[in-house]
Amino acid sequence: MDDGTTPGGSAESLLEGLDEQQRIAAQALLGPVVMLAGAGTGKTRAITHRIAYGVATGVYRPEKVMALTFTTRSAAELRSRLRQLGTTGVAARTFHASALAQLGFFWPQVIGGNMPRILESKGRMLGHAADTLRLKLDTATLRDLAAEIEWRKVSRLTLDQYAGVVEQRPLPAQLDATRMIALHSAYENLKDERRQLDFEDVLLATAGMIESEPRVAQQVREQYRFFVVDEYQDVSPLQQALLDLWLGDRQDLCVVGDASQTIYSFAGASADFLLGFPARYRDATIVRLEQNYRSSQHIVHAANRLVRSRPGALSLRAAVERTGTTAPDIVAYPSETAEANSIARLIADEIDGGAKPQDIAILYRINVQSAVIEAALSDAGVSFQQRGGPRFFDLQEVKQALMMLKGAMVAGTPEPLFKTVSDVLRSLGWTQDPPEGRGAVRERWESLNAIIGLAEATPSGTTLKSFVDDLLERSAAQHEPTLATVTLATLHSAKGLEWDSVYIVGLSEGYLPITYARTEEAIEEERRLLYVGVTRARLRLHLSWAKSGSGRAVQRKQSRFLAELQ
DSSP: OTTSEETTEEGGGGGTTOOHHHHHHHHOOSSOEEEEEOTTSOHHHHHHHHHHHHHHTTSOOGGGEEEEESSHHHHHHHHHHHHHTTOOOOEEEEHHHHHHHHHHHHHHHHTOSOOOEEOSOSHHHHHHHHHHTTOOOOHHHHHHHHHHHHHHHHTTOOHHHHHTTGGGSOOOTTOOHHHHHHHHHHHHHHHHHTTEEOHHHHHHHHHHHHHHOHHHHHHHHHHOOEEEESSGGGOOHHHHHHHHHHHTTOOOEEEEEOGGGOOOGGGTOOTHHHHTHHHHSTTOEEEEEOEESSSOHHHHHHHHHHHTTSTTOOOOEESSOOTTOOOOEEEEESSHHHHHHHHHHHHHHHHHTTOOGGGEEEEESSGGGHHHHHHHHHHTTOOEEEESSOOGGGSHHHHHHHHHHHHHHHHTOOSOHHHHHHHHHHHTTOOSSOOSSSSHHHHHHHHHHHHHHHHHTSOTTOOHHHHHHHHHHHHHTOOOOOSSOEEEEETTTTTTOOEEEEEEOOOBTBBTTBTTOOSHHHHHHHHHHHHHHHTTEEEEEEEEEESBOSSTTOBOOBOGGGGGTO
C-alpha cells in the first residue's frame, strides 16, 4: 500500500496506542535495529506494527520482508497479527521453513534431480548406525545421542572439531568419547548412503549453497531485503551464519530478544549474538522495551530482583499499578504430597470463587514432578491438561514398570514392598545413584525414581497389591483434556505463555537449580528459567518447595534463588 493508508486509516494510525519506545522501534525502518524486549513488554506488537508501518509508508514491499521465528506457533501469530493490521504477503517463517523452501527451489538447479528426503526422526537411523558398530543402545540413549548430534551441527563443528571437545561434553553412561565419535560418523555415512538429510542438514546445505554459488546468493538476496528475527537470544551459530548469508553486505536487520530469557544454551542457543549486536553494528538503533503490560508491580519487582546485575538484564516497570494484588507467596511444605494437596485445594478454591481454570497454571522443572500433582488435582476434582509432554502415567517407562509390578503381584513375591519395587525397577535400569548430566537417560531414571519414592512413602505393612492398585487408580483418574482446564507445564514449555495465577512448585536444591547444573553458567541458566516462570504470572504468584521428597529419606533444602525473592 504505497499510498500511505491502511484499512483502518492512515499509516500514522498504526502508531496510535504504542508507547514511546514501541513507537521508536516501529519508526526505525532502515539499518540495524536491536529491540531489547523484556517479558510482557509487547514485543510482538512492536514487531508487527513496525512491519505494517514500513509497508503502509511504502518503505517496504511486503514480499521483500522476511520475519524469522523459532516456532511455527510464533510464525502463525505474526502472520495473524499482520493480517489484522492489513498487511499480507510478508514471509513469517521459522529458520528451518525458510531454508527448506530455498533448498527445495535451488537443489534441482545446482545439484540436479530431486532434493534428498528429509529425515523426520534420527532415532531409527541412529539405531542402525549403532548396529553397524555392534552396539545395543536403549531408546533413551538414542535420544541423547540425537541431541548431541544436533548440538554439534548447530554449533558448526566438523567431526574433527567435535573430537577435540567431546571429552568435555556430558555423555550418556553407555558411550565414551571414542564410541560417540564413531556413532556420529556412522550416522552421517548411513544418511549419505540413503540420500537423506536431517533438519540441521537443511540449514547447512542452504548455507553451503548460498556461500558457494554466487547466482544462488544473488537470487536469495534479491528476493528478501528486510529481515526481522524474533527471540534472537535463542539463535545458534548455524542460524546466525545462515542469517549473515541471507543479508550479504546489507544491514536492514531488526533483532528482538531478552538475554534474561536465554534458556536453551544446552541446545546450542547463545545470547552472545544479541548482547554483541551493538558492537557489531556501531550505528545500530537500540530500543529498550521495559514497560511490562502483563504482571502486577509485585511480580515485576520479584522478577527484577532475580536477574539484577546479570548481563543484558532489563529493569521492568509495571505499566499499571494493580490494586488488590499482593507480593508472591513463598511457602515451605513438609512433603511433596502435602505441597501438591495444598496447591490443589487453593486452585479448587480459586475456581469456586469464579476464576477460570484456563487462567491457572502449575509449573515445574521436570516432567516427573507432575505425578504427585496430577493425583492431587484428580482427588480435588480439578480438570487439567499437561503441556509439552505426556502425563506421568503415559510415559513408556512408567507403563512398563506398572506392567512388571502387576506381574510380580501375580507371582506372589514374599519380599517387603520396597525391596520388590526396587528389584523390579532395577531390572528396567533404575540405579540408586542418578546418571550424570541431562537428557532422556536422566529423564527415564527420574520417572522410575518417582515410583521408588512413592513406594518408600507408603505406610509400613502396605502390600504390593494395594500399592499397585493405588498406582492404577491414579492412572485411571486422569481427565481427558478440555478447554476449561488448569495447565501443567515445565518451565521450558511455559515460555511465551501467561496466566492470571501461576504456581511454581518444587523450588528446592536439586530441582531448581537441577542437580546436574554444576558450573556457574549452568546455574545462571537455571536462574533465567525461574525468571521465565515468574514472568508468566499476571496477578498471583505462588512459589513453593517441599522439605522432603515422596520418600521419607529424601530431605531437601530450599532453592538458593528463593532468598533473593523473599
